[in-house]
Amino acid sequence: MSSTVLERFLRYVQIDTQSDPNSTLQPSTEKQKNLSRMLVTELFEMGVVDAHLDEYGYVYATLHANTDKLNVPVICFCSHVDTSPDCSGAGVKPIVHKAWDGTDIVLPDDPAQVIRRSEHPDLDAQIGNDIVTASGTTLLGADNKAGVSEIMDAVRYLLEHPEIKHGTIKILFTPDEEIGRGTNKVDLAKLGADFGYTIDGESLGSFEDETFSADAVKITIRGISAHPGFAKGKLENALKIAADVIAALPKDALSPETTEEKQGFIHPTNIEGIQEKVTLGFIIRDFTVAGLHEKEGYLKGILVQVLQQYPHSTADFEVIEQYRNMKEVLDNHPHVSEYVWEAIRRSGLTPLKRSIRGGTDGSRLSFMGLPCPNIFTGGHAFHSKLEWVSVQDMQKAVEVIVNLCQIWEEKH
Structure with missing residues (x-):
């Protein structure tokens, strides 16, 4: 599967979108809209003509169905554009460590920041892959610009491959998830989706249907x-x-x-x-x-x-x-998670179901009426200068999203 996910990711992480828990504005920082406006422009360029940014910082868009079936549920893919207030997101300088050889990764702008295999067990499976890091003075922003990039690349792929049949797909990019306000002003009636998936997880092949x-x-x-x-x-x-x-x-x-x-x-x-x-x-x-x-x-x-x-x-x-454990809602809709399991297997991966020691936009969305498990992005060590993501894992996340769209069409 040809991919632009890396190019998008490198572009997006250089835009400072840090949210502010002390702000009473919506979104909490106006700069989050800088990325959201770029996403709307790129969606227009791909042919998604209804993409728009609302006053509260939400991006809505529709990928119209290309199937003759009339009963395919409308599904949504959601990621947040903001980065954590825990670590600076200004002036991010992403570095691609191509064909990583397994040695410790010393971040050049602060050599005291070292990503070690001994401290990051998920790196054991990444030897030979391309690893993206920041330069040592900021976070990277994989949480959750990796998810944003993967959704955008999946939209591109589906538009370029009309032979892949799917129902109506809704896209939602939210602000302020990192400060617990990611769904405060979302308009679910306007979104018009039946089920959703946040693309905001970590390790390759993992997904979560349970939160704190x-x-x-x-x-x-x-x-x-x-x-x-x-x-x-x-x-x-x-x-x-x-x-x-x-x-x-x-x-x-x-x-x-x-x-x-x-x-x-x-x-x-x-x-x-x-x-x-x-x-x-x-x-x-x-x-x-x-x-x-x-x-x-x-x-x-x-x-x-x-x-x-x-x-x-x-x-x-x-x-x-x-917020409440989204499992209370998702247990009433088991097929939503079962389709993730199948989509991950179709991508040649072993599905790994986990519980989140935290929450996602999906926690709130599930209780608002949009059952919404969480899917991996390939990012790790979030909210820190040691944050990293695997390019190959991001590409697999794109593949899983595409597979999911296809599975929903096949099953209904």
């Missing part, structure tokens, strides 16, 4: 303020109360750094305040809602126990729902 369920917890502590020179028997310092709450969390369990696979966690994310009032922020993660509630109860129990030492202080404990 997620809540946030906001604890507001109100202490008793007093002048420190006359505070004996009066002062109850909210900063110390907050510190006691965090210190009471277990050191060897229930944290991101001590859990894996299906284990959830309680993770403090921010603290802000003065001796009179402090706000503590947490994220709670588990694969079941019951597990979320158990961890929230555990955290609330810590708070209650700590407050017993500060009899005049009070606290509010607020739980904010973030």
